[in-house]
Amino acid sequence: MYDEYFGQSHIMLRESVRKFIAKEIAPYVDEWEEEETFPRELYKKAGNAGFLGLGFPEEYGGSPCDIFHEVAYTEEIMRCGSVGLASSLGCNAIAVPPILAVGTKEQKQKYVPPVLAGDMIAVLGVTEPSGGSDVANLLTRAVRKGNKYIVNGSKTFITSGTRADYVTTAVRTGGPGHKGISLLIIEKGTPGFSVSKKIKKMGWLASDTGELFFEDCEVPVENLVGQENQGFYAIMLNFQKERLYLAVEAHAVAEIALEESIKYARQRNAFGRPLVGFQVTRHKLAEMATLVEASKQFDYRVAAKISNGQDAFKDVCMAKNFATTACDKVVYDAVQIHGGYGYCREYMVERLYRDSRLFSIGGGTYEIMNEIISKQMKL
Ligand SMILES: Cc1cc2nc3c(=O)[nH]c(=O)nc-3n(C[C@H](O)[C@H](O)[C@H](O)COP(=O)(O)OP(=O)(O)OC[C@H]3O[C@@H](n4cnc5c(N)ncnc54)[C@H](O)[C@@H]3O)c2cc1C
Incomplete structure (x- = not known):
């Protein structure tokens, strides 16, 4: 069934995800759900298995594949027993693509390979406490001063946000609306960047969901991803x-x-x-x-x-x-x-x-x- 989409290589990928789940996740997942977390080493194990690099370019440590490999992986990882865990493990899939699409070569070399290897956690920060649907009107403000952006504002509901090594962050650098939005890579440990809370949720218990706070947070201008005001x-x-x-x-x-x-x-x-x-x-x-x-x-x-x-x-x-x-x-x-x-x-x-x-x-x-x-x- 579905032979027009899936061939032998997709079947093999499915088998390797199933083996990974059986060995590394299934025996512990109930405990992790109760504890509302999972060990950080799981990123490394998933990276070693090649799962975090699926669909990403080889030169940055990825494994190029067709879209149905990604579909097959997504279907299989849902069988791990926790949608939250699977989503947290996959947070790179939304944080890294903007860097690859419009980032500089230096940004790609610095920020992509460690994530695909499972050594770093990258997350996407778009949603704000004031609203998530209306992306064009986000409020977090970044003002350029010399070779830094000074960022003030907050992000909420950020998947894997409490332990992320960097956040691909949507900020307002220009006027109102979608033409005033830029993306900045904000690293953990940057002065003025803090995790204000780990959010308690109905589900996705094993996934940490963070609220992030930026107060006069100084981000180097070389962390601007793509052109200023083109982030949308x-x-x-x-x-x-x-x-x-x-x-x-x-x-x-x-x-x-x-x-x-x-x-x-x-x-x-x-x-x-x-x-x-x-x-x-x-x-x-x-x-x-x-x-x-x-x-x-x-x-x-x-x-x-x-x-x-x-x-x-x-x-x-x-x-x-x-x-x-x-x-x-x-x-x-x-x-x-x-x-x-x-x-x-x-x-x-x-x-x-x-x-x-x-x-x-x-x-x-x-x-x-x-x-x-x-x-x-x-x-
Ligand atoms: C567990 C979890 C993980 C998440 N992970 C991330 C993440 O990693 N990164 C990130 O940036 N965000 C993340 N989000 C945020 C998520 O994308 C937002 O919750 C979502 O986009 C909705 O935004 P909101 O919650 O602010 O709701 P609102 O935008 O306030 O919407 C509230 C309600 O109003 C409705 N509404 C709004 N505008 C309109 C309209 N024009 N017409 C009709 N109805 C409308 C909405 O459909 C909704 O029903 C996560 C959320 C959760 C709960």
Whole structure:
């Protein structure tokens, strides 16, 4: 199935991710979720396995591949038992691309290889306490003084933000609106940069989510990524893949929830027969399977479009909204099929239900996706 997208090399990648999960994550993941963290060394192990470099250029320590290797990796890593852990481990995938797209050679050499090797953690800082959807009106201000930018403001909800080595940070260097935004690389330890809090969340427990604070933070001008006041375009470029991968994460989580539900419905008895003996359960499972299948097919088509260099701006937003809505319904029904056990931490579907709630919020909300789709429809 899906032979038109996945070949032998994708199957081999899937196997190596599964082995990595079995050895390095599965035995500990429940403990890490309870502790609300995971060991930093996991980045190094994932780097050594080549996972952090997937899709990045070889000269900076990456392993170039096609888009379906990245899709296959994303689907498989969702099987680690914690969407938060998988997302934290993958935070480089949104922090590094702007540097590679518009950064200088020196920035690429200094900031990319250590991240792909798992020696450094890079994160993307766009969202602010005052709002995340309206990126064009962000408030964090950077004023140039000699060979430094003086940064004042804050960022919130930053994945892996509490232990990041640097933040690819969106700041306002110019006037109002999207034409006044630049990107700065702000390193941990820069005077005036602090982590103001680790945020307590509904799900993604193993992932640290930070609120960051900049007070007269002095950033060298050579850390400007791309041209001054052109940062918005680099952020938008990033969103295309981030949204596709959120859609893929959603269909992968829905598929796991479906598998768990089938297993449970086969072995759990009620009124003297297994749950699959009730037509209502079978139909629920049939609907869940249909939603999973439709999301996968759509996400793969959109990935193929991007891979062929076709415009998929609208499609990516549609795929994200479709897959995340489908996932919401599937995880809801998965908990329902599990009854009271579905509400308990020992059962995988309980975590999937909490973790997946973020899919229609992060990387652009459901409403913002619809806004983009409707604009593209030129109504
Ligand atoms: C666990 C987690 C991890 C995250 N990781 C990162 C990260 O690594 N880096 C980063 O920069 N950000 C990150 N985010 C932030 C995320 O991208 C934002 O939460 C998201 O973009 C929404 O912004 P907001 O929370 O400020 O909501 P708001 O923008 O305040 O929106 C609130 C509500 O209003 C709606 N709304 C807003 N504008 C409109 C409109 N024009 N029309 C209709 N409805 C509208 C929204 O859809 C939403 O329902 C993360 C968030 C979480 C919770």
